Amino acid sequence: MRKIDIFDTTLRDGEQSAGVMLTLQEKLEIARQLERLGADVIEAGFPAASKGDQEAVRKIASIVKESSVTGLARANKKDINTAWESLRNSAEPRIHLFIATSPVHMTYKLKKTPDQVLEEAVQSVAYAGRNFPVVQWSAEDACRSDKAFLAKIIEKVIDAGASVINIPDTVGFINPIEYGQLFRYLKENVKNIHRVKLSAHCHDDLGMATANSLSAIENGADQIECTINGIGERAGNASLEEVAVALKIRSEHYQAYTDLSLHEISRTSQLVSRLTGLAVPPNKAVVGKNAFAHESGIHQDGVLKERSTYEIITPELVGLSSNSLVLGKHSGRHAFRKQITQMGFSPAEDKVNELFSEFKNLADKKKELTEEDLYALLMEHQMKP
Ligand code: KIV
Numbered sequence: 001m002r003k004i005d006i007f008d009t010t011l012r013d014g015e016q017s018a019g020v021m022l023t024l025q026e027k028l029e030i031a032r033q034l035e036r037l038g039a040d041v042i043e044a045g046f047p048a049a050s051k052g053d054q055e056a057v058r059k060i061a062s063i064v065k066e067s068s069v070t071g072l073a074r075a076n077k078k079d080i081n082t083a084w085e086s087l088r089n090s091a092e093p094r095i096h097l098f099i100a101t102s103p104v105h106m107t108y109k110l111k112k113t114p115d116q117v118l119e120e121a122v123q124s125v126a127y128a129g130r131n132f133p134v135v136q137w138s139a140e141d142a143c144r145s146d147k148a149f150l151a152k153i154i155e156k157v158i159d160a161g162a163s164v165i166n167i168p169d170t171v172g173f174i175n176p177i178e179y180g181q182l183f184r185y186l187k188e189n190v191k192n193i194h195r196v197k198l199s200a201h202c203h204d205d206l207g208m209a210t211a212n213s214l215s216a217i218e219n220g221a222d223q224i225e226c227t228i229n230g231i232g233e234r235a236g237n238a239s240l241e242e243v244a245v246a247l248k249i250r251s252e253h254y255q256a257y258t259d260l261s262l263h264e265i266s267r268t269s270q271l272v273s274r275l276t277g278l279a280v281p282p283n284k285a286v287v288g289k290n291a292f293a294h295e296s297g298i299h300q301d302g303v304l305k306e307r308s309t310y311e312i313i314t315p316e317l318v319g320l321s322s323n324s325l326v327l328g329k330h331s332g333r334h335a336f337r338k339q340i341t342q343m344g345f346s347p348a349e350d351k352v353n354e355l356f357s358e359f360k361n362l363a364d365k366k367k368e369l370t371e372e373d374l375y376a377l378l379m380e381h382q383m384k385p
Pocket residue numbers: 013072098138139140141166168169170171201203
């Protein structure tokens with residue numbers, strides 16, 4: 001079994017979600033919770049982006065002890081120096097340098113030739129390495145870059161001292177098979193690649209960020225970059241909770257594990273949702289309100305007999321106390337009886353049948369029936385608890 005490092009970027013790429021702005025106090029609260037969750041690395045911000053980010057990274061680096069703290073920097077001395085000022089007091093100062101390597105980014109955004117990009121990448125890594133014991137280097141837009149150029153630049157930044165190499169799918173463009181092949185290609189074509197950790201960083205523009213991250217693991221990635229609830233630029237980043245729980249549930253397949261305390265997942269998800277103001281969709285895998293809710297009679301009956309019929313993840317694994325059987329028009333007699341019994345009522349079997357048929361009529365008029373609705377029904381029938 002291989003240990004996969006979890007690099008959480010909720011406070012950097014996650015905060016880049018449109019409409020999100022976290023205060024210093026909120027960032028500290030999230031950082032402490034990420035530490036309790038057991039993230040190996042917390043990307044606390046982009047120090048050169050603003051005074052606020054610089055201060056937040058500095059504070060987080062000084063209070064977080066169990067996770068490494070890092071900050072993003074472009075390939076220039078000013079960004080690197082600013083990052084050093086923010087991170088010098090962290091337990092293990094670590095910088096995350098990036099420069100774009102795809103033709104479209106180099107031509108239109110950077111207005112630089114591949115040779116210039118290569119030289120700046122190498123110089124910035126060497127410069128950062130004078131202070132930082134850990135230098136992570138990212139090839140922005142790696143998945144739309146020329147493979148041979150990517151291999152060449154990675155080889156050079158490894159020589160210059162980078163110890164983690166990140167292969168971002170910046171625009172969420174690639175698919176799982178191609179992303180896996182890219183990792184394999186780099187493993188086979190970059191000299192000294194075995195000396196560094198390989199990292200995956202996926203965006204969700206085509207809804208494939210989690211699948212791509214898992215494919216990277218199958219093809220040799222040592223670290224996954226992700227965010228809580230999958231928040232981030234545009235359609236977001238790979239969801240930490242999806243990747244981590246998939247690794248746990250399918251550990252035999254992936255032959256890999258993380259050191260996360262998975263029972264902290266729900267709490268972390270709720271905290272990030274509350275502080276960012278970004279609601280979690282009800283059907284969101286692992287952390288959505290409906291992720292452990294069973295509505296249809298057939299499913300409810302199955303779950304009441306044996307939970308694993310329809311539950312591959314137990315709610316307890318991610319820190320929830322129980323699943324829920326939602327009472328609606330698809331619900332069955334078993335779930336109905338269980339609910340009224342929990343409410344303290346124990347009618348005879350033929351009375352249950354009569355109540356159940358009235359319940360079905362009501363359920364045709366209302367999407368979800370609450371405990372109050374059931375109580376009103378029971379009272380109409382003069383039932384006593
Ligand atoms: O998506 C991306 O390419 C990034 C880099 C800065 C790592 O967030």
